[in-house]
Structure formats: structure tokens, C-alpha cells
Ligand SMILES: NC(=O)C1=CN([C@@H]2O[C@H](COP(=O)(O)OP(=O)(O)OC[C@H]3O[C@@H](n4cnc5c(N)ncnc54)[C@H](O)[C@@H]3O)[C@@H](O)[C@H]2O)C=CC1
């Protein structure tokens with residue numbers, strides 16, 4: 001029999017919200033709470049009471065009803081329950097006497113509206129440091145829990161690495177997240193949130209400004225007049241009415257541009273592989289292919305994100321498909337245009353004019369051929385720069401970041417799966433159960449063997465599409481990996497980390513006849529291909545098997561191997577296999593009592609009387625090695641293991 005101390009080495013003491021799976025506070029509260037925060041060990045998830053911003057067009061920062069909320073789980077933050085993390089952040093002391101914890105630090109690396117700063121200052125130490133060099137940014141992020149940027153800061157892999165796990169949230173105060181290395185963020189479990197709606201109208205208005213200014217040579221005529229000239233014949237423009245505008249990217253900004261262009265009497269076509277034809281039709285816009293759009297357009301307005309697919313999508317070949325004399329507006333991203341190709345197209349007269357707000361390199365190099373081209377007008381990335389949009393964006397991102405730091409869910413997460421708020425609330429106790437089953441199961445593996453194959457069986461009366469198990473899988477992964485590594489796991493990086501470690505988690509649904517109001521009857525975690533420190537945890541199929549269920553909102557361990565038990569997963573537990581005989585409970589109880597170890601729960605499972613039985617004992621305190629050894633010395637005890645939660 002292996003010793004208890006060996007058995008316990010895999011465990012790291014992360015104990016949360018014990019009796020209650022649903023726990024609002026960040027400290028170790030045990031009273032029932034009336035909210036939907038869910039304890040997730042080191043993390044928590046929470047349904048924002050503030051609601052979320054609609055992602056639809058033309059809404060600015062208007063809120064939508066709580067019932068429509070779609071949120072992404074952010075278990076990145078609220079690390080307050082961690083005993084080991086250097087990144088512990090939590091909301092400040094509350095009036096109801098919760099434990100006081102340090103305020104998180106938020107680095108605001110680019111100018112943010114005052115309303116956003118004020119909001120952040122209520123819950124965080126806010127460091128506004130603009131124009132940081134990459135080196136200074138790297139140095140600072142090691143001291144910050146969150147970073148807020150606009151388009152001018154490159155949040156590279158180097159930045160995430162430099163943060164050494166401290167950075168839990170990156171807030172992009174705007175839409176485009178092409179300046180954030182999402183893969184690197186995901187790998188380290190850093191949540192990335194953006195502010196996708198508050199600058200939509202500003203960007204659309206800027207697009208229309210550039211369109212009209214370009215068509216009527218406003219910028220050139222103004223400059224010429226300021227230079228003392230009066231050139232009425234030189235600056236004759238072109239009309240917009242009855243011309244065809246091709247909107248490339250029919251999302252929030254694109255559709256607002258389309259709406260306004262219709263008002264100017266233009267015919268509008270749009271290209272967007274993902275846009276709905278109904279939405280386009282409702283605005284009187286025809287969705288067409290890329291080539292059709294180019295062939296039809298007198299004017300082209302770009303509104304797609306910069307992605308590997310759209311990178312330099314406007315190049316020599318695509319300009320060659322345009323009507324001669326086409327005019328182009330770009331308020332999206334410089335990188336969607338091959339800039340030297342645009343210079344060539346302008347020189348050849350294929351493109352008559354261009355109006356550009358965005359550039360591949362910002363600011364462009366001095367003497368840039370495009371910026372200085374006589375048929376090009378430029379603005380220094382001003383699309384989102386209205387007073388209104390900047391205040392809106394600041395509030396939108398501050399709420400998202402503050403919420404994430406407080407362990408809330410984010411509606412605008414860009415690197416975490418979206419899970420509806422209702423689902424989170426309903427699954428709350430199962431989330432706790434899932435993590436704890438994983439945490440217990442991995443501690444049962446003997447000899448430091450790597451866990452490679454885990455099967456999770458969900459028994460449920462629900463239809464497959466009515467049970468979202470991504471959150472549960474992530475939390476089982478968290479439970480399996482965190483106790484035996486320094487990794488920090490949340491919904492952002494769970495699948496990634498599992499894959500990196502060669503850990504395969506297969507999921508199986510087993511239908512039951514139970515009530516569909518109950519999301520899950522049991523969750524069973526099985527680790528195959530390993531030996532166990534506690535042989536009785538190996539079930540008939542040769543794998544470590546733990547089954548759990550939720551009773552009255554509390555997670556319970558219901559099976560160890562083939563032995564049925566019934567112990568709430570609140571505190572650490574001792575599993576003991578013994579010869580089933582009278583007096584065992586008393587003996588164990590008195591040994592633990594001698595050391596003042598309080599037993600919270602005790603349950604004995606056996607296959608048949610007077611044979612072998614497994615006793616599961618929940619303990620409030622961790623017994624000393626000596627005490628555990630005394631348990632092992634009871635003649636009828638065949639094996640035992642101490643498992644930390
Ligand atoms: N200049 C500025 O200051 C601002 C620039 N922007 C930029 O404008 C762009 C659009 O922003 P939103 O409308 O808010 O985003 P959005 O996500 O609502 O819309 C983007 C649309 O582009 C579509 N799309 C993706 N790939 C495409 C492709 N290959 N061809 C055509 N369409 C494609 C998507 O389906 C989506 O409908 C982004 O690049 C954003 O960064 C946004 C705000 C301000």
C-alpha cells in the first residue's frame with residue numbers, strides 16, 4: 001500500500017465555496033448566495049447583471065435585454081481563491097464583510113475616454129501609460145492583471161510571455177483585434193475582449209465622409225485654397241447619385257455605410273461570404289460575389305476584418321477586375337489592400353481615386369507613395385475617433401474588462417466559446433462537480449504516470465443539443481491538469497492545453513428516462529491505461545472511475561471504482577478500503593478526532609455484507625501523516641488514500 005503522503009502530493013489546495021457550488025463571493029463564503037457566479041476553483045464565472053451590448057448594427061451602446069444575453073465564460077480572472085497564483089485579483093471588499101483582497105491593476109496603454117477610466121477606477125488600480133515602447137510594455141505587463149489597448153499597440157506573443165501569467169484579460173477598445181496575438185493569448189489562458197459596437201456609427205460616418213470628400217475633391221481643394229489658389233475648374237468632382245457602391249464586408253459598419261449610401265441615391269451591392277441575404281434585402285442591398293462586386297462598382301468601400309483570407313485581397317489581380325476609374329474607400333484595415341498594387345492601379349488610372357483611413361504600417365513611413373499620391377486622400381486612422389464613439393467604446397471596454405476581472409462572463413470575448421448565460425447558471429453546480437471529479441481522479445493515478453486518455457460519460461434525460469458540455473469538459477480538464485502542473489486552465493485554453501499535453505478527452509452521452517428539468521443525473525470520469533494508488537478506484541473495465549452527481553445544488557461523489565459512496569465534495573476526502581465489519585466507523589472517527597480533524601461526511605459502500613467496503617470520509621482539516629498512518633494501521637484497513645480538493 002502506498003503512503004498517504006505520496007497520495008497527497010499531486011494535490012494543490014484549491015478549495016472554494018465548499019458547501020455551495022453556487023458562490024457569488026470571491027472569498028471562502030459558505031452561506032447561500034443569490035447570484036449566478038459559479039465557483040471554478042481558481043476561477044469563477046458569473047452572469048453579468050449589467051446585461052450586454054447588442055451586436056446588431058446601428059445600436060451604438062444601447063443595451064439589450066438580459067434574456068437575450070449570450071456570454072462567454074471567462075474563468076480567467078477572480079483568482080482570489082488561489083493559494084498559489086501570483087495573479088490573484090478580485091473585486092474590492094464588499095459592504096457585507098467579504099474578505100478584503102488586493103485590487104487588480106489595469107494598464108491602459110492608449111487614450112481611453114474618461115468615463116471608462118472612472119469605471120475602472122472603482123474596482124482597480126488604473127495605470128494610464130501611453131506610447132510605451134515594446135520593451136516598456138513587456139516590463140509593465142508583468143505587474144498587470146489587465147491591459148487595455150486600441151489599434152496602436154501590438155499585443156504580441158512576447159507581451160504575453162513577458163506577463164508570466166499575470167495578465168488575465170486584454171481589452172481591445174474597439175473592433176479590430178488584428179493587433180492582438182490571439183493564439184498566444186489562448187495558449188496562456190488570457191481572455192481577449194473587444195468593444196464591438198460603440199464605434200460602428202462613427203466608422204460608418206467616416207466612411208461616408210471619405211466617400212463624399214473624395215468624390216468632390218474636398219481635401220485637395222481645401223489645401224489649394226489655403227495655399228492661396230482659387231481653382232474652380234481643377235477640382236470638378238463626380239456625383240454619387242445613381243452610381244453603384246460595392247460594400248465589401250457587410251457587417252456592422254458595412255451595413256451602416258450601405259444604409260447611408262442608399263440615402264445618397266446610390267445603388268448598393270455587397271460582398272460578404274457570411275452575411276445573411278435577408279438582412280441585405282431588408283436594406284435594399286444585393287449580395288453578390290467578390291468578382292461581381294468589383295465588376296459592378298463605381299465606388300468600393302472596404303469593411304471586412306484583416307484576416308489571413310482578407311490579407312491583400314485587393315491586389316493587382318483584383319484591381320484588374322474593376323471598372324476603369326473605380327474609386328476606393330478603406331476604413332477597415334490597411335492590410336486588406338496590397339498598397340504597392342494600389343499605387344500601380346492609381347498610376348494606370350484603373351483606380352481614379354482612393355480615400356484611406358488605415359494603412360499597413362501605422363503611421364506610414366515618411367514619403368509613403370500612397371499617402372503622397374495626388375489622387376489619394378488620407379486620414380490618420382480616425383474612423384472611431386468621435387467624442388461619442390470614444391466615450392462609448394471606453395465604457396464598453398471598461399465594463400467588459402472590469403467584469404472579466406471580477407470573474408464575470410464576457411459577452412464580447414473573442415477567444416472563448418460563447419455559452420449562454422442561462423446555461424452557465426443552470427450548469428453551475430455541475431461545473432464544480434466536473435472540476436472536482438477531475439481533481440480527485442488525477443490524484444488517484446499512481447507512479448506519476450501521464451494521464452492520456454480520459455472518458456467522460458454524461459447521463460442525462462436531455463436531448464444532445466440541449467446540453468452544452470464544453471464548460472464541463474473544460475473544467476474536468478482543469479481538474480485533471482492543474483493539480484499536477486503549473487498550468488493555469490480556463491475555458492479559454494482548456495482544449496489547447498489538453499492537446500498540447502496529449503490528453504485526449506472523449507465524451508459520451510447516455511440517455512436516461514429521468515426528468516429533463518435536471519440537466520445531468522451523473523458525470524463519470526474514467527482514466528484509462530494507468531495504475532491507481534487506490535486499487536479499489538479501478539472499476540471492472542480496468543480504469544480509474546469516479547462518478548458524481550448533484551444533490552440540492554451540492555456536488556457529491558457517488559461512486560469510486562465499483563463501490564457506491566455518497567460523500568459531498570466540499571472538503572478533502574479520505575478513501576479507505578476495509579474488511580466490512582462492525583466498529584470501523586468508530587475506530588476511524590476516534591483516530592481523526594484525536595487530532596481534532598473534523599469529519600464533515602462519512603459514507604460506506606460495499607458490494608455485499610462482510611466483504612470489502614469503501615469508506616469515503618469528508619474532512620474539514622488535512623490530517624497529519626501520522627494520523628493517516630494510524631488509519632492505515634487499523635488491521636481491517638486494506639488501503640487508503642487522502643485526496644485534496
Ligand atoms: N477605421 C477605424 O477606425 C475603424 C475600423 N474598423 C474596422 O472595420 C472593419 C469592420 O468592422 P465591423 O463592421 O464592426 O465588423 P463586423 O465583424 O461587424 O463586420 C465584418 C464583416 O466582414 C465580413 N467578412 C469576413 N471576411 C470577409 C471576406 N473575405 N470578404 C468580405 N467580407 C468578409 C464578416 O462576415 C462580417 O460581416 C474591421 O476591420 C474593423 O477593425 C471598425 C471600426 C473603426
Ligand SMILES: O=C(O)C(=O)COP(=O)(O)O
Nearest residue numbers: 150151152174175176384
Ligand atoms: O475599432 C477599430 O477596429 C478601429 O480601427 C478603431 O481603432 P482605434 O481604437 O481608433 O485605434
